Amino acid sequence: MKVAVVGCGAMGSVYATRLSGGGHEVLVVDAWPEHVAAIAADGLRLSGPDGEHHARVRAFTTPPSEPADLVVLAVKAADAAGAARHARPLLGPQTMVLTIQNGLGSADDVAAEVGPDRLAVGIASGFGASLRGPGRAHHNAMRAMRFGAHAGLGEARVESVAAAWRAGGFDAEAVPDIAAMQWEKLICNVAYSAPCALTGLTVGEVMDDPHLGPVSRAAATEAWETATALGIAIDVADPVEHVRAFGAQMPAAKPSALLDIEAGRPSEVGVINGAVPREAAKVGRSAPVNATLTALVQALETRLP
Template sequence: MKIAIIGCGAMGSVYAGLLAACGHDVVAIDRWLEHVDAINQKGLRVEGASGDRIARIRAYTDPPDESVDLMIIAVKAAQAGAAARHARRMLSGNTVVLTIQNGLGSAQDVAAAIGEERLAVGIAAAFGASLPQAGHAHHNGMAAVRMGAYGSLAADRLETVAAAWRDAGFNAETVPNVAAMQWEKLICNVAYSAPCAITGLTVGQVMDDPDMSKVSQAAAIEAWEVARALGVPIDVQDPVAHVRAFAARIPDAKPSVLLDLERGRKSEVEFINGAIPREALKCGMRAPVNEVLTALVRQREGLDGH
C-alpha cells in the first residue's frame, strides 16, 4: 500500500516508521525542514515500546504530485482542515483518508476539505510520543488505534486500512460509532492535557499528586457527564477508573498540550478541555472545571508569547 503521512511530528513519525517497516511505501509530509532532511539522509528512527528500528521513507515539506492509497492526517486539530486541503493533489478516486487528532471538531474540517465519503476518523490511545531530535521519534506506549467511518465509507475499505495497521504491529480495530470512540478518548485527554500543561507534570505525576489528581478527576467526571447527557453511547461506567487506567499505561508521558507550550507553540487545548463547555451548552449544561482549565492554559500561552 502507498501511504502518505501528513504531519510527521511525534505521533506521525511513529506511524510512518512502523508502517514502512512492514513493507508499505510511505511518504512523509512535514514543515520541519531539519526533520525532513534527517529522514531523507539517515532514515527515520523509531524507538520505544515497539523496539528500535530505522525506516527508509521519503520525506517532503510539501505534498508531491503523486496519488496514494491511504492518507493519514496526523497534524494538530487546529491544522487538520488546512492540511487536508493542502494535500488534495495526492488523492485519487480510491484514496481513503484517516484523520487522527485529539479532541472534537477537526474531523468536520477535514470532511469539508476532502469529502465525507472517503473519510475515517481515528484515535490513538496511550502512545506518549515525542521527538528527541530531528529524524528520531520515541514512544512510551502502544495500546491501540481505533477507527470508524465518518460518513459513508464502506466497511470493507475501512477494514483494509485497519488490517494494514495491524500488520505493522498496532493493536488496530474498527468501531461502529465514531462519537463514542472520540468521547471515550476525550475523557482521558481532558484529565491530563490541561492539568499537565498548567503544572509541567507528567501524566503519572498528575495522577499521583494529592491535589492535581482531584482536579484531573473532576475534569474527567465533568466530560463523562456531558457525554451521557448528550446521549453518546460511551462504554465507560467509572470515569475515574477509566482515566487512571489510561495514565497507568504511560506514566512518564507528557501530553501534547504541555509539549506545545514547552516548544513555544499554540496548543490544541480548545479542541480538548475547551470542547467540553461548548458541548455542554448543547444540552443545557455548564462545564466549569474544563472552562477554568482551558482559560488557565490560554493564559500560559499568552505569557509565553503565542
Template sequence: MSKIAIVGTGAMGSVYAGLLASAGNEVWAVDTWAEHIDAIRRNGLRVEGASGDRVAHPHATTDAAEAGQCDLVVIATKARDVVEAATAAKPLVGADTVVLTIQNGLGSAERIAGALGDGRGVAVGIVGGFGASIPEPGHVRHEGWEMLHMGQLDGPVTPELETVASVWSDAGFRVSTYDDIELMVWEKFLCNVCYSGTCAVTGLTIGEVIEDPHAWRIASGCATEAWEVGRALGVPLAIEDPVDYVRRFGSTIPHARPSMLLDVLAGRLSEIDVINGAVPEQAARAGLRAPFNEVVTALVRQRESRLLPA
C-alpha cells in the first residue's frame, strides 16, 4: 500500500483518487472545491464509466497539511494553477517523495519544479482517452481508460518511478514508462491541440468534430500545425500522418467533451494558453506560423474576456 496525495481533484484527479483508493492505497484527495470535498467525506467518491461503477473512500481535505508527507504526490490541477498547487503541496513532500505532474499542454512540469525548489526532480505523466467529467460533487464519470505514460522531466526513468508505475498498474491503469518523455508530451499535445479548442469553439463532442467536415478541417489543421512545429523544433516524432493519428485517437472516445469545452460551458477560464495558444509561440521559435491555432485561440480568448476583471 502506498500513501498518495492527489492535489487537484477535478474530473481527471477524481478518477485517479477513486481508482487508486479502490486498489487499497491510502489516498488523500486535496482540493479547494469545498463542496466536492464535503461530498466525498460524507458519501465517498463514486467513479463510473469505462472502469465500471464503484464508490471509493479516499480521505478528502482542503488543507494539504492535514495529509502529512506522502510516498507519491500527484499534481492534477489545471495548468494555470500548477504553481499555486505545488506551493500548497510542500507539506506533502518529503525527501523520498515522488512528485508526478499530469497536465495538458506544454511547460507545467518545469513550472512545478521551479515552485518546489531545491533542485527537486519531477516526474511527468501523460494521460489520454479518458473523457472525464463531474456530473455532481462526489461523482466522476470517464468515457475511456486508454493510457498513462510516465517519465522523468530530466533524465531516464528511475527505479522509484518504476515503483510508482506499478502502483498505478495495480489499480488497473495501462501504464508505460519512457526515457524520452518529451516525445510522449508532444504526441499527447497533438491530440489536445486537435480537439480542445475546436470543441470549445463549436460545442461539439470529439466524435461530432470528426464527422463534421467543417469542424474537422479546423481540428485537423490545428493538429497538423502542431506536428509541423514539433518536427521543426527537432522533436523526434515518429508519426508520419498526424491527421490519421489524431482521428484514430479521437475515435476511441467519440462521446467525450474535452475539458476546455467543459470550462467554456461552465463559465471558467480554460487552458487555451498552454494548448492551442502554445502552438503559435512554439512556431515563432521555428520561424513558422500557425494560423489555424491563432484563430481558434483568439476565439476562445474572446469568450473568456468576459470572465476577466475590467
C-alpha cells in the first residue's frame, strides 16, 4: 500500500516508521523544513521499548501530486481540516483518508473537505511519543489502534487499513462502531486532560489526589452520562472504575494537554473536555464540570508566553 502521512510530528513519525517497516511505500509531509530535510537525507529514526527502527521514506513540505492509497492525517484536531485541504494533491478516486485525532468533532471537519465516504477514523490508545530532533522520534508504548468508517466507507476497505497497520507491528483492528470507542476513550481523557493541564500533575497524581480526584471522576461521570443520553453504545458499566483502570496503566504519564501547556502552545482541551458540554446540549443536558475545566484551561492558555 502507498501511504502518505500528513503531519510527521511525534505520532506521525511513529506511524510512518512502522508502516515503512511493514513493507508499505511511505511518504511524509510536514511543515518543519529541518525535519523534512533530515528525513530526506537519512530517513526516520525511531527508538522505543522494542528497540531502534530506521525507515527510508520520501519527505516533503508540500504534498506531491501523486495519488496515494491511504492518506493519514496525523495532526492536532484544530489543524485536521486544513491538513485535509492541503493533502488534496495526494487524493485519487480510490484514495482512503484516515484521520487520527484526540477528542470529538475533527472528523466531521475532515469529511467536509474530502468527502465522508472515503474517510476512516482512527483511535490511538496507550501511546506516548516525542520528537528528539529533526528526523528522530521516540515512543514509550504502542498499545492499540482501532479504525472505523466515518460514514460510507465499506467494511472491507476499513479492514484493509487495519491490515496495513498490523503489518507494521501495531495491535490494530477494524471495529463496527468507532463512535462508541471514541466515547470510551473520551471518558478517560476528560478525567485527566484538563486536571493535569491545570496543575502540572501526572495521571496517577491526579487520580489519587484528595482534592482533584473527585473532580476528575466527576468529569468522567458527566461524559459517561452524556454518551448514555445520546444513545452511544459504550461498553462502560462504571465510569469511575473505567478511568481508574486506565490511570493505573500509566500513572506517570502526562496527557497531551499538559505537554502542550508545558511547551507554551494551546492544547486540544476544546475537543476533549470541551466536547462534553457541546454534545450534552444536543440532548438538552448540561455538563458544568467539563465546561468549567475547559474554561479554566483556556484562560490559562491566554497567559502562555
